[in-house]
Amino acid sequence: MQFFKKNLIFEPFNALVSGNHGLKDIDLIIKQAKNYLFxxxxxxxEHGWKQKLQVQCLFKKYNFFNIQSYKDYGGNDRVTIGQKK
Known part of the structure; x- marks a missing residue:
C-alpha cells in the first residue's frame, strides 16, 4: 500500500476519483476544448486503458473528427486524439 501512496502523489486528485467511471473530467475537457482550439x-x-471506446464516443459527441487511439509501450489503449471541426 505504501507504494501506491507514494506514487499517486503525482496524479491530480480529480483524475483518481472522477465521476462517471473516471470520464467526468474527460467529458468536460473535450466539451470545453472547442473554446480553446483553433x-x-x-x-x-490520456485515459484509462479500458476507456478507449467511451472516450472516442465523447469526441464524436462534441463533433470532433479524425478520431484515433494509440497504445502505450505495454500494448494498452492509452491516448485518444481528435480534431476540431
Whole structure:
C-alpha cells in the first residue's frame, strides 16, 4: 500500500476519483476544448486503458473528427486524439 501512496502523489486528485467511471473530467475537457482550439486544432487525451471506446464516443459527441487511439509501450489503449471541426 505504501507504494501506491507514494506514487499517486503525482496524479491530480480529480483524475483518481472522477465521476462517471473516471470520464467526468474527460467529458468536460473535450466539451470545453472547442473554446480553446483553433479551427482543425488537435486535442490529445490520456485515459484509462479500458476507456478507449467511451472516450472516442465523447469526441464524436462534441463533433470532433479524425478520431484515433494509440497504445502505450505495454500494448494498452492509452491516448485518444481528435480534431476540431
Amino acid at each position: 479551427y482543425k486544432g488537435w486535442l490529445f487525451i
